[in-house]
Amino acid sequence: MALVGVALALSTQFSTQVLLAHPMEGTNAGFVQSVDGPAPGPFLYLGAKHMVTGYDHLLFLVGVIFFLYRLKDVVLYVSLFTLGHSLTLLLGVLADVSVNAYVIDTIIGLSVVYKGFENINGFERLFNVKPNTRIAVLVFGLFHGLGLATKLQEFMVSKNGLVANILSFNVGVEIGQILALLGVVALLSYWRTRPSFLSYSFAANTALMVGGFLLAGIQIVDFVLFS
Amino acid sequence: MAEPAALPTLRKILLATAGALVAAAALLFGAILPAEYGIDPLGTGRLLGLLALGQSQPLATEEGEYRTDRAELTLYPAEWVEYFYRLEQGSNMVFTWEATGPVTYNFHASPDGAPAGYAESFDAQDRANGHGTYTAPFTGIHGWYWENVGTEKITLTLTTSGFYTSAHEGRARASGYKPLTDIRGNAVPSVP
Numbered sequence: 001m002a003l004v005g006v007a008l009a010l011s012t013q014f015s016t017q018v019l020l021a022h023p024m025e026g027t028n029a030g031f032v033q034s035v036d037g038p039a040p041g042p043f044l045y046l047g048a049k050h051m052v053t054g055y056d057h058l059l060f061l062v063g064v065i066f067f068l069y070r071l072k073d074v075v076l077y078v079s080l081f082t083l084g085h086s087l088t089l090l091l092g093v094l095a096d097v098s099v100n101a102y103v104i105d106t107i108i109g110l111s112v113v114y115k116g117f118e119n120i121n122g123f124e125r126l127f128n129v130k131p132n133t134r135i136a137v138l139v140f141g142l143f144h145g146l147g148l149a150t151k152l153q154e155f156m157v158s159k160n161g162l163v164a165n166i167l168s169f170n171v172g173v174e175i176g177q178i179l180a181l182l183g184v185v186a187l188l189s190y191w192r193t194r195p196s197f198l199s200y201s202f203a204a205n206t207a208l209m210v211g212g213f214l215l216a217g218i219q220i221v222d223f224v225l226f227s
Numbered sequence: 228m229a230e231p232a233a234l235p236t237l238r239k240i241l242l243a244t245a246g247a248l249v250a251a252a253a254l255l256f257g258a259i260l261p262a263e264y265g266i267d268p269l270g271t272g273r274l275l276g277l278l279a280l281g282q283s284q285p286l287a288t289e290e291g292e293y294r295t296d297r298a299e300l301t302l303y304p305a306e307w308v309e310y311f312y313r314l315e316q317g318s319n320m321v322f323t324w325e326a327t328g329p330v331t332y333n334f335h336a337s338p339d340g341a342p343a344g345y346a347e348s349f350d351a352q353d354r355a356n357g358h359g360t361y362t363a364p365f366t367g368i369h370g371w372y373w374e375n376v377g378t379e380k381i382t383l384t385l386t387t388s389g390f391y392t393s394a395h396e397g398r399a400r401a402s403g404y405k406p407l408t409d410i411r412g413n414a415v416p417s418v419p
Contacts, residue, residue, distance in 0.1 A: 113247075116247070117240075117244060120235055120240055120243060121234045121235060121240065122240045122244065124234060125234055125235070125236070125237045125240050126237065126240065126241075202235060202239075202243070206243040206244075206246065206247050207247075209243070209244060209247035209248075209251075210247045210250045210251050210254075211251075212247075212251075213247055213248050213250075213251030213252070214251040214254055214255060214259075217251055217252065217255040218255065218259060221255070221260065221264065225264065
C-alpha cells in the first residue's frame, strides 16, 4: 500500500518528461512521417512507449534514485530531470535545433556510467570532491531532451500541428516515466528492506556502468558507421 | 537505514570501473557487433553463429508465377470500373496507372471467407494517376475502383506486374448488391 501511495504522490507532482536514446522503428516511424496535422492520441502513446521501452533512460533513473531513500528527494531529483528534458525537447523542436543523434546518445550512455560511478563514491575517492548531484541531474536532463528533440525532427515532416504533437508527446513521456518509476521505486524499496541491498549495491552500480558503457559503445559504432 | 559508513577503497572503485569498461567492450565486440552489424573483429561471431543474425535479406524470392498485364479502360462520364486480382498473403505487385481525366479511386481488398460485401479500403481519393507497390495483407481479391467524375470520356491505362493468379475487369454489380462499408465505416464499392 505504501508503494501505491508513493506512486500516486509521484504522479501528481511530476511535470512533463522525456527520454529517447533509441530510434523510432518500423510502422511508428512511418506513421510519424505521414502525420500532417494534430494527432494527440498517437503522439501521447509514442511518448509513453519511448519512455517505458527506453532502457538508456530507465538505467539512468535507476542510478538517480538508487540511494534516494526519501520520497521528497525522489520527487526533487526526478523533477529536475523532467525540467531539463522538457526544456530542450520543446525549445529544440520549436527552434529547429538539432544535433548529431549519435553524439547525444553517446553522452546519454555516459550519463549512466557517470551515475554508477558517483554511486560507488568514485568522485569522492578519486578527486576528493562530492559533485553537486542536483546540477548533474539537471544537465543530463537537458541532454536527454536534446536527444529526443533531434529524433523527433528526423521524422516529423509536416509543421502542421507541430506544437500540439510535441506537447502530446511530452505528456506521453510523462505518463511513461510515471509507469516506469512505479516499477523502479517498487523494486528498490523492496530491495532496501533486505540486507543484500547494502552488500550488493556496489555490484549493482558496477553493472549499471557496464550498461552505460555498452549504450555509449553502440552509439559510437553507429556514429562511425552511419554518420 | 543508513548508507555504508566506509567508502570503498580507491583500488576497488578503479577495478570496478575498468572491469565495467572491459565487460561492455567484450559484449560489444564479441556479440553485438557480429549479431547486429555483421562485423566480426574477434571471430566470435563465426564461432557462435551470430553472424547470420546480422545479415539482412534484401532479396526475396516468390513461389507464384510472374505475370505482367496491361489494360486500357474507357470510361464515359459517371461510369465506373473495377479491376482486381487474386493475391496470396504476402505476394507483391508493382503497379502504375494513369487517367486522361479526373477520377475517384479506391483501392480495396476482400479476404477469402469474409462475409459477402466486406472489404477493407487502403486508399481512397480523387486523383489522376498512381504508382507503387502492393503487398497483400491476406489471401483474397485485391483491386481498384475508378469512377469518371469529369464530363469527358477518359482513358485509363493500368500496368501491373507481380505474383497474382488472375486479373479481372468488372463493370456490373452482383445481384443482391447492397452498399458496402469498410472497417472505418466508409462506403466501399463492391467487387462483383
